[in-house]
Amino acid sequence: PLSGKTAVITGSNSGIGLGIAQELAKAGAQVVLNSYTDRKEDHALAEEITNVTGNEARYIKADLSKGDDARRLIEEAGDVDILINNAGIQHVAPIQDFPTEKWDAIIAIMLSSVFHTTAAAIPMMKKSGWGRVINISSAHGLTASPYKSAYVSAKHGVVGMTKVVALETAQEPITVNAICPGYVLTPLVEAQIPETMKEYDMDRETVIKEVMLERQPSKEFATTEQLGGVATFLCSDAAAQITGTTISVDGGWTAL
Numbered sequence: 001p002l003s004g005k006t007a008v009i010t011g012s013n014s015g016i017g018l019g020i021a022q023e024l025a026k027a028g029a030q031v032v033l034n035s036y037t038d039r040k041e042d043h044a045l046a047e048e049i050t051n052v053t054g055n056e057a058r059y060i061k062a063d064l065s066k067g068d069d070a071r072r073l074i075e076e077a078g079d080v081d082i083l084i085n086n087a088g089i090q091h092v093a094p095i096q097d098f099p100t101e102k103w104d105a106i107i108a109i110m111l112s113s114v115f116h117t118t119a120a121a122i123p124m125m126k127k128s129g130w131g132r133v134i135n136i137s138s139a140h141g142l143t144a145s146p147y148k149s150a151y152v153s154a155k156h157g158v159v160g161m162t163k164v165v166a167l168e169t170a171q172e173p174i175t176v177n178a179i180c181p182g183y184v185l186t187p188l189v190e191a192q193i194p195e196t197m198k199e200y201d202m203d204r205e206t207v208i209k210e211v212m213l214e215r216q217p218s219k220e221f222a223t224t225e226q227l228g229g230v231a232t233f234l235c236s237d238a239a240a241q242i243t244g245t246t247i248s249v250d251g252g253w254t255a256l
C-alpha cells in the first residue's frame with residue numbers, strides 16, 4: 001500500500017526508529033534511515049532492509065541537534081511523503097542540578113528538530129498532494145515523572161506542535177499525529193534488565209513487572225514491531241481523518 005512513497009525516519013539506526021523503518025519498508029515504502037554517525041553498520045542496516053523487502057532503503061547522516069542538518073536531511077531525502085520524527089535522548093536529574101547543556105541538547109534533538117524537519121517536509125507533501133507526519137512522543141508527552149524536566153517538556157511540546165501543524169494542513173490530504181509509547185522493549189531497555197536484576201536481587205520476570213513496568217498496567221512492554229504497525233496504520237486510508245491527535249501505546253499507563 002505504501003509503494004512509491006518515501007519515508008524519512010529520524011534516529012533510526014536502533015530501537016523504535018529502526019522497527020518503524022522495517023515495518024514501513026515491508027508495507028512498500030522506500031525508507032531513509034538516519035542518525036548522527038556515519039559508520040559501515042549504519043549503511044548496512046539500510047542494505048539489509050533493501051535485501052529483505054526488495055524496497056530501496058538509504059541511510060543519511062544528519063545531526064538533529066543542528067537545525068541546518070535537520071533541514072538538509074529532508075532536502076537530501078527528496079520528495080518526502082512520510083516523516084517520522086523519532087530521534088531522542090534522555091537525561092535524569094532534579095531541576096536544580098539539571099545541566100544546561102543537557103537541557104539544550106534534549107530540546108534541540110527532540111523538539112526543535114521536529115520543527116525543522118516538519119517545516120522542510122510540509123511543502124513537499126503539499127506539492128505531491130499526500131503526506132503523513134508521525135511524531136514519536138511518549139506517555140511522558142501526556143503525564144510527568146520527577147527528574148525528567150527536559151524530556152517531559154520536549155515530549156509535551158511535540159504533542160502541541162502536532163496539533164498546530166494538523167490544523168495548518170487540515171484541508172490538505174496530510175495528517176499529523178503523535179504516537180505516545182509507554183515502556184518499549186528496545187535493545188537499550190533489554191540491556192538494563194540484567195543489571196536491574198542484580199541491583200534488586202530479583203528474577204527477570206519480577207524485575208520487568210515490578211520495577212520496570214511499575215506504571216504500565218498491562219505489565220508487558222510494547223514492541224518496536226507494534227509501533228511500526230501503528231505507524232503503518234496511520235499511513236493507511238483508514239486513518240485519513242485521524243489528525244492532530246495522540247495514540248497511546250502504553251498498556252494503560254495514561255488511564256491510571
Ligand code: NAD
Binds near residue numbers: 010017087186
Ligand atoms: P534509541 O536510543 O534506541 O533510539 C534513539 C535514536 O535517536 C537512535 O537512533 C539515535 O542514534 C538517535 N539520535 C540521538 N541523538 C541524535 C542526533 N543528535 N541526531 C540524530 N539522531 C540522534 O531509543 P528508542 O527507545 O528507540 O527511542 C526512540 C524514540 O522513542 C525517542 O524519541 C524516545 O524518547 C521515544 N520513546 C521511547 C520509549 C522506550 O521505552 N524505549 C518510550 C517512549 C518514547
